[in-house]
Amino acid sequence: MKLTEPEVRAIADLANLHLSDQEIARMAKDLDEILTHIDKLNELDTSDVEPMAQVLFDAGETATLRPDVVGATLDNATALANASQSGAGQFKVPKVIER
Amino acid sequence: MDVRNLTISTIREGLAAKRFSATELTQDALSFAAAENPKTNAFLAFSPERALAAAGRVDDKLARGEDPGALAGVPVSVKDVIVTKGLTTTCGSKILETFIPPYDATAVERLEAAGGIILGKANCDEFAMGSSNENSAYGPVRNPVALDRVPGGSSGGPAATVAQGTSVVALGSDTGGSIRQPASFCGVVGVTPTYGRVSRYGLVAFASSLDHIGPFARNVEDAATLLQTIAGRDAMDSTSAFAPVPDYGPAMRKDVKGFRIGLPKEYFAGLANETRDQIEKGIDLLRQSGCETVEISLPHTEYAIACYYIVCTAEASANLARYDGVRYTMRSAQAKTLSEMYKLTRGEGFGAEVKRRIMLGTYVLSAGYYDAYYLKAQRVRALIARDFSRAFEQVDALIAPVSPFPAFRLGEKLDDPLEMYLSDIYTITGSLAGIPCMSVPCGTTGAGLPVGVQILARHFDEPGMFRLAAAFERSGGFQV
Numbered sequence: 001m002k003l004t005e006p007e008v009r010a011i012a013d014l015a016n017l018h019l020s021d022q023e024i025a026r027m028a029k030d031l032d033e034i035l036t037h038i039d040k041l042n043e044l045d046t047s048d049v050e051p052m053a054q055v056l057f058d059a060g061e062t063a064t065l066r067p068d069v070v071g072a073t074l075d076n077a078t079a080l081a082n083a084s085q086s087g088a089g090q091f092k093v094p095k096v097i098e099r
Numbered sequence: 100m101d102v103r104n105l106t107i108s109t110i111r112e113g114l115a116a117k118r119f120s121a122t123e124l125t126q127d128a129l130s131f132a133a134a135e136n137p138k139t140n141a142f143l144a145f146s147p148e149r150a151l152a153a154a155g156r157v158d159d160k161l162a163r164g165e166d167p168g169a170l171a172g173v174p175v176s177v178k179d180v181i182v183t184k185g186l187t188t189t190c191g192s193k194i195l196e197t198f199i200p201p202y203d204a205t206a207v208e209r210l211e212a213a214g215g216i217i218l219g220k221a222n223c224d225e226f227a228m229g230s231s232n233e234n235s236a237y238g239p240v241r242n243p244v245a246l247d248r249v250p251g252g253s254s255g256g257p258a259a260t261v262a263q264g265t266s267v268v269a270l271g272s273d274t275g276g277s278i279r280q281p282a283s284f285c286g287v288v289g290v291t292p293t294y295g296r297v298s299r300y301g302l303v304a305f306a307s308s309l310d311h312i313g314p315f316a317r318n319v320e321d322a323a324t325l326l327q328t329i330a331g332r333d334a335m336d337s338t339s340a341f342a343p344v345p346d347y348g349p350a351m352r353k354d355v356k357g358f359r360i361g362l363p364k365e366y367f368a369g370l371a372n373e374t375r376d377q378i379e380k381g382i383d384l385l386r387q388s389g390c391e392t393v394e395i396s397l398p399h400t401e402y403a404i405a406c407y408y409i410v411c412t413a414e415a416s417a418n419l420a421r422y423d424g425v426r427y428t429m430r431s432a433q434a435k436t437l438s439e440m441y442k443l444t445r446g447e448g449f450g451a452e453v454k455r456r457i458m459l460g461t462y463v464l465s466a467g468y469y470d471a472y473y474l475k476a477q478r479v480r481a482l483i484a485r486d487f488s489r490a491f492e493q494v495d496a497l498i499a500p501v502s503p504f505p506a507f508r509l510g511e512k513l514d515d516p517l518e519m520y521l522s523d524i525y526t527i528t529g530s531l532a533g534i535p536c537m538s539v540p541c542g543t544t545g546a547g548l549p550v551g552v553q554i555l556a557r558h559f560d561e562p563g564m565f566r567l568a569a570a571f572e573r574s575g576g577f578q579v
Contacts, residue, residue, distance in 0.1 A: 015461040018446030033517045038405040051477035055294040055533030057340045064337040084430035
């Protein structure tokens with residue numbers, strides 16, 4: 001196996017994702033299969049290839065920048081409308097700092 | 100009126116001749132769609148108020164003698180990963196069950212400004228992750244052509260509405276084949292434009308360097324008209340291209356004598372027999388229309404799946420970090436601390452495939468693995484893109500299959516994620532390169548299942564792609 005169950009748990013932790021014990025076991029198996037397939041990339045020598053992060057098109061260097069002018073934005077009530085909990089114009093979350 | 104056979108041009112003529120008003124057409128389309136939808140589950144929600152308001156605006160313009168727009172009165176379905184102001188947008192996910200966007204996607208704004216009528220939001224795989232539409236939290240979509248089969252994914256809903264006749268055209272999204280594959284499974288036209296051709300503003304992000312919005316339609320002309328309407332630079336998306344949008348009409352009327360078509364040999368190896376037979380019949384037809392065909396090679400094809408599933412999951416794991424239980428709808432009722440709130444909300448809100456991709460993406464980006472996986476995949480992506488630029492030095496367009504096989508049965512591939520990923524091989528390459536590609540119908544198998552053929556063209560050569568597609572349609576290729 002490429003990934004042990006404790007390693008899968010550590011990744012889930014990094015991803016802020018709660019997985020049940022059953023999901024962890026299944027995930028280990030699925031990721032193992034996929035990572036084994038992905039190993040195929042090692043057949044290729046890419047040492048002199050520039051990485052491609054984005055599809056590029058021709059444009060001036062600053063063409064995508066707009067003038068620094070204040071435009072319309074969402075008002076406070078609209079921005080909060082989809083929050084699961086809000087109050088006093090803020091998003092509410094569980095207490096972060098313990099006394 | 101039979102809304103199933105309408106096209107953009109027959110609607111335009113009908114409105115001009117006053118055979119029906121946009122309001123009458125919209126009422127008929129809404130009641131037909133509501134009656135037919137239980138068969139396929141293609142629509143997740145209808146938007147009658149918005150549709151009738153839009154139809155009223157079209158009728159007002161017509162009454163005043165004004166131009167009502169290129170899409171006047173045309174019933175449209177919009178994939179539920181594209182935001183619509185005031186209309187719930189779920190992305191097929193439980194985590195966004197009650198999310199009501201405060202703004203419209205640019206593509207939505209442009210299509211409504213042109214008189215298009217949004218009937219409702221169409222089902223899809225959760226966050227557009229899947230190839231069968233079985234990953235929707237709101238139930239799978241059934242293929243209108245064969246109800247025991249999948250419509251393809253992730254834009255299974257939009258493809259099914261167009262095939263079923265419950266919309267005339269639709270907006271979908273494509274990251275690795277999510278427009279072309281369902282188009283081929285449902286027997287309709289589906290277009291993935293050049294990356295940057297259509298603004299992604301308001302398309303809920305899955306993999307930003309690969310995401311596209313594009314049209315579904317029942318003929319090439321309608322697909323081109325919808326693309327024409329939504330394409331072009333948008334200041335709200337810095338990756339949208341400045342290149343002017345040409346009029347696609349003249350190209351579609353040209354013949355294809357002397358048009359050079361490349362047949363990538365790597366794409367014809369693993370096909371189901373009937374799929375291969377249909378594609379070959381389609382290629383013969385193009386030869387009869389005057390095209391020259393040459394075999395070419397795209398040597399890095401076999402590395403595309405591995406490359407794609409690193410790039411797309413890495414980007415997805417970052418993009419989906421925003422669903423944290425704070426800003427967008429649901430929050431786990433079990434959570435007591437901040438950390439529990441993140442973890443439990445995401446654990447309860449996301450489905451299995453989304454979790455798998457977040458996990459894979461987090462792993463390939465994690466310390467110590469970034470170079471081996473993510474950077475390596477970006478280098479391989481450059482090689483795949485180079486394969487295409489070399490091919491386009493010799494030929495005007497490429498012809499290839501869309502999927503190795505026609506629509507499969509619901510549940511058939513659900514337990515094997517890798518097998519499902521591997522079936523995306525012929526669509527993923529074009530997505531990685533960012534070139535325009537489309538699926539057009541190419542007859543059916545003996546059992547009546549649609550087969551699609553794919554046309555791939557140079558960056559921003561939508562005119563060339565539509566020229567070939569329209570010639571294929573005229574020569575009877577859809578029913579070959």
